[in-house]
Amino acid sequence: SQQGEEDPQALSIQEGENATMNCSYKTSINNLQWYRQNSGRGLVHLILIRSNEREKHSGRLRVTLDTSKKSSSLLITASRAADTASYFCATDAYGGANSKLTFGKGITLSVRP
């Protein structure tokens, strides 16, 4: 069963706007990761945030984690048409050598030029 549940399921925005995607999960985690998937391609890792971290940045990406609410958000600032893709959150309960991910169902982001 899916651990992460993303919200919304689909998001359509204008180029230049910010996109915010949310993920909720049910059990305790070691880390949470966000991935992007372009149509017909494999997933690409975007960012990892550990359970003892609250916020991380990578370029135009900002991820927050609230372990008390079991939720995370991914913010893409100044979106571009090339950001059009599906985005997945994935939780890792154990980390380390026992790492395995449980993925949500994904969010479809469309960025209109």
Place this chain on the structure above:
Amino acid sequence: NAGVTQTPKFQVLKTGQSMTLQCAQDMNHNSMYWYRQDPGMGLRLIYYSASEGTTDKGEVPNGYNVSRLNKREFSLRLESAAPSQTSVYFCASSEAQRGNEQYFGPGTRLTVT
């Protein structure tokens, strides 16, 4: 550096036929994973291998077998294909000492008729 490679890219099988999906990585990662992706379901873990010589079941292992041939290669076998196994299959690898982010192959699109 090819990263994670998968063969074949596409395959059509008849019910009851068998086949092996091949995966190889050249990043010297210890951990490797097989997922299936179905519309609206996100990615679900079939089997994983935390290190050479070990394999473990994931969320949906029924109907599949795996072999961790060596550190580089991790194959997935369908002994008697069923229409319910029509899906896109992804292989991934990761390394605990480099942060557990997973690197994905391009996928194999399998149709069972």
